Amino acid sequence: MDGVRVDGVERIFRGRGRRGDDVVALRGMSLRAAPGEIVAVVGASGCGKSTLLELICGLQAPDAGTVAADPAVLMPQRDLLLPWASALDNAGLALRVRGVSAAKARVEAVPWFERFGLGGFEHARPAELSGGMRQRVAFVRTLLAGKPVLALDEPFAALDALTRQEMQGWLARALAQEPRTVVLVTHDVEEAVVLADRVVVMSPRPGRAVAELEVGLPRPRHRTDAAVVALRERALEALGMAA
Amino acid sequence: MNRAARVVAPLAILLALLGAWELYADFGPVDRLILPAPHEVAQRLWLDRSLLWDNLKVTAGEILLGILVAGAAGFVCAIALHLSLTLRRSTYPLLVASQTIPIPLIAPLLVVWLGFGIAPKLVVIALISFFPIVVTTLDALARVDAGQVKLMRTLDASRWRIMRHVELPAALPGLFSGAKVAVAVAVIGAVFAEWIGSSSGLGNLVQTSIPNLATARAYAAVVILSAFAITLFALLTLAERLVVPWAHEPPQGRNR
Numbered sequence: 166m167d168g169v170r171v172d173g174v175e176r177i178f179r180g181r182g183r184r185g186d187d188v189v190a191l192r193g194m195s196l197r198a199a200p201g202e203i204v205a206v207v208g209a210s211g212c213g214k215s216t217l218l219e220l221i222c223g224l225q226a227p228d229a230g231t232v233a234a235d236p237a238v239l240m241p242q243r244d245l246l247l248p249w250a251s252a253l254d255n256a257g258l259a260l261r262v263r264g265v266s267a268a269k270a271r272v273e274a275v276p277w278f279e280r281f282g283l284g285g286f287e288h289a290r291p292a293e294l295s296g297g298m299r300q301r302v303a304f305v306r307t308l309l310a311g312k313p314v315l316a317l318d319e320p321f322a323a324l325d326a327l328t329r330q331e332m333q334g335w336l337a338r339a340l341a342q343e344p345r346t347v348v349l350v351t352h353d354v355e356e357a358v359v360l361a362d363r364v365v366v367m368s369p370r371p372g373r374a375v376a377e378l379e380v381g382l383p384r385p386r387h388r389t390d391a392a393v394v395a396l397r398e399r400a401l402e403a404l405g406m407a408a
Numbered sequence: 409m410n411r412a413a414r415v416v417a418p419l420a421i422l423l424a425l426l427g428a429w430e431l432y433a434d435f436g437p438v439d440r441l442i443l444p445a446p447h448e449v450a451q452r453l454w455l456d457r458s459l460l461w462d463n464l465k466v467t468a469g470e471i472l473l474g475i476l477v478a479g480a481a482g483f484v485c486a487i488a489l490h491l492s493l494t495l496r497r498s499t500y501p502l503l504v505a506s507q508t509i510p511i512p513l514i515a516p517l518l519v520v521w522l523g524f525g526i527a528p529k530l531v532v533i534a535l536i537s538f539f540p541i542v543v544t545t546l547d548a549l550a551r552v553d554a555g556q557v558k559l560m561r562t563l564d565a566s567r568w569r570i571m572r573h574v575e576l577p578a579a580l581p582g583l584f585s586g587a588k589v590a591v592a593v594a595v596i597g598a599v600f601a602e603w604i605g606s607s608s609g610l611g612n613l614v615q616t617s618i619p620n621l622a623t624a625r626a627y628a629a630v631v632i633l634s635a636f637a638i639t640l641f642a643l644l645t646l647a648e649r650l651v652v653p654w655a656h657e658p659p660q661g662r663n664r
Contacts, residue, residue, distance in 0.1 A: 219558075223562075224561060224562065237562070238562050238563065239558070239559060239562040241555055243555060245553065245555055245559050247556075247574065249577045249652070258563065258573060259563045262560065262563050262564065262565035262569045262573060263564065290654065292654065292657045310562070316562075
């Protein structure tokens with residue numbers, strides 16, 4: 166297991182700019198995540214964060230540089246639950262696509278519902294769930310993919326502020342129970358500091374890592390902890406947005 | 409709109425139309441043999457009820473079977489077109505062209521090939537109903553969220569499994585929309601098909617009633633056909649609610 170290694174990666178979208186010119190999403194981007202490490206990537210909108218995750222998941226290939234990563238699964242910003250399937254079947258989708266029978270996939274997914282506070286909602290359809298619950302179902306689906314690396318693409322950005330805070334605490338606990346190598350992309354610096362072992366700050370497009378902060382604070386962390394606030398200020402400074 | 413208005417408004421419109429028709433037929437310049445009055449049609453509906461019922465059974469069978477054939481063929485065809493860009497580019501225009509073929513033009517050919525049984529009727533009905541089903545199903549397939557497909561790929565889903573778990577269910581609402589449009593055109597198709605050559609059915613009844621100066625009976629047959637189409641449409645709407653209840657919910661991003 167080597168976690169994730171991204172070295173000097175360049176990714177260009179030919180002819181995709183506003184005037185048909187090339188868009189350089191990433192240039193000279195490097196990133197490491199040791200096995201079991203939680204690395205948060207922060208940067209302004211459009212700095213190539215999502216592209217980075219798709220490279221790690223093997224959905225795209227770099228134009229230059231190398232990407233070496235353990236098998237990774239993407240958890241996108243939108244939960245993308247299938248509206249016709251129950252919460253349980255949505256969670257089990259990762260197993261179903263590997264040829265596991267519907268009944269067996271349900272049996273495997275059920276215990277996760279209890280653990281993650283979804284008990285009693287196994288048979289609800291996504292439309293009947295709150296935004297936070299939908300995201301939790303999506304997370305169970307991501308875990309059941311059985312891959313060592315989780316690529317989380319702004320998983321809570323679509324939630325309201327209160328639910329988002331609640332879900333950040335929940336994710337911290339979930340990852341303490343189920344350690345994985347995590348690359349968490351976010352534009353919420355606070356979220357990065359609360360959740361991650363290390364925070365990588367990206368420049369605007371073309372994106373590359375411009376700063377790296379070791380968090381190294383004991384868990385559980387709260388957004389109001391003095392150390393969290395201090396680190397948050399440092400990260401914002403690195404982003405060029407000092408308060 | 410309250411409950412009473414929902415019932416009263418369509419009834420009022422229907423009564424107004426019938427009233428206008430009655431007045432025009434009774435006092436207008438057109439002969440009753442060309443345009444019968446509604447009360448005559450109503451009379452025929454009652455007097456010829458067993459004749460109409462027997463013929464409805466024939467036509468209803470043709471329409472139901474025809475829509476089923478069109479639904480199955482249209483669904484399969486839409487999936488094939490969705491999967492292959494080459495196929496879509498090369499055959500979609502032909503599909504559109506197929507809708508411009510006047511049925512009487514190919515009627516003799518169908519009779520030569522398939523005789524006077526139910527087969528040529530099914531072909532005509534299916535040919536007409538097929539098109540809306542393909543178009544709406546193909547649109548539903550094209551609207552599948554690209555992010556969803558990407559997610560399935562990171563779950564290592566094969567092309568077939570993406571089809572099975574995401575695209576096929578997503579295509580179902582399209583199939584229903586297409587089938588609802590198809591119901592109306594299938595009825596017209598059935599009437600045309602029976603004109604080609606048949607010994608029974610409501611289309612046949614219309615065709616044989618007119619030269620016998622039984623215009624009211626022809627109109628009565630058409631009333632039955634309309635009622636049948638409305639019933640079928642309502643049943644499809646009901647089935648749609650039961651089978652794809654999620655299709656009419658707001659899309660992603662429900663936060664409660």
